[in-house]
Amino acid sequence: MDEKSGCESCKNCGGAKGSPQWKKDFPIEWEGDHYVSRREMVKFLTLGSSLLAAANWLVAWIWHRHREEAFKAQLIGSIASLERERSMLFRYPTEKDPCIAVFMPTGEIVAYSQVCTHLSCAVIYKQQEEELFCPCHNGVFELQAGRPTAGPPTRALPRIVLERRGDELFATGVEVSA
Numbered sequence: 001m002d003e004k005s006g007c008e009s010c011k012n013c014g015g016a017k018g019s020p021q022w023k024k025d026f027p028i029e030w031e032g033d034h035y036v037s038r039r040e041m042v043k044f045l046t047l048g049s050s051l052l053a054a055a056n057w058l059v060a061w062i063w064h065r066h067r068e069e070a071f072k073a074q075l076i077g078s079i080a081s082l083e084r085e086r087s088m089l090f091r092y093p094t095e096k097d098p099c100i101a102v103f104m105p106t107g108e109i110v111a112y113s114q115v116c117t118h119l120s121c122a123v124i125y126k127q128q129e130e131e132l133f134c135p136c137h138n139g140v141f142e143l144q145a146g147r148p149t150a151g152p153p154t155r156a157l158p159r160i161v162l163e164r165r166g167d168e169l170f171a172t173g174v175e176v177s178a
Contacts, residue, residue, distance in 0.1 A: 071161075071173040076101060078167050082109065087125040089114065092160055092171040099160050100125060100132070101169070104143055111160035111171065112146045118153040132157065146177070 076090040076099075088101045090111075101111040102125050112132065114123050121136035131149070132141040139151030146157035161173035 071171075073163065073170045073172045076111075076162075076169050076171050079109070079164065079169050080167055082169065086127055090171070093174060098122065099171070101160070101162070102132075102143055105130065109162055109164075109169065110143060110146075111162050112141070112157040113160065113174075115157075116153055117148070117155040117157060118151070123157065 071093050082088050082103045090099050092099050098114040100114045116123050116134040121134050123132045123134050126133045137152050139153040140149045142149050156177040159175040160171050163170045163172045
């Protein structure tokens with residue numbers, strides 16, 4: 001079979017030799033197509049960074065607006081039973097948020113989120129040491145302000161705002177320290 005007869009039998013290439021037909025139909029300069037200048041790269045990075053920053057601000061703004069909701073007062077128990085037991089567990093502001101109230105030796109009542117700020121383990125009250133303790137990684141929080149004093153936690157526990165009404169104790173809000 002000679003070259004001409006072989007080429008005539010192939011109707012897909014149209015009788016052309018060398019490069020395929022699609023390269024003739026779609027001529028692309030491959031070297032120039034993949035080249036990105038420094039200016040184009042900086043534009044891309046600036047635009048991408050700006051979009052990420054704007055999205056971050058939007059999420060923070062939505063979260064902040066969501067947090068400003070008014071908390072409803074919720075009965076957590078009687079002051080007399082808290083005085084006897086020295087601590088009380090309750091849930092506030094939702095059923096998914098565990099909290100702990102402690103009757104301090106000074107007669108003051110404080111309440112905090114029971115979720116450790118390190119890895120979300122449950123914080124317990126140690127009466128002998130007068131402290132809140134996280135048994136997962138030996139984190140210790142002081143009772144007066146909920147600040148960490150030992151262990152890996154670096155942020156204070158969110159404080160639950162309490163209100164006394166006669167012998168009843170109500171949770172009325174959440175204060176997150178900065």
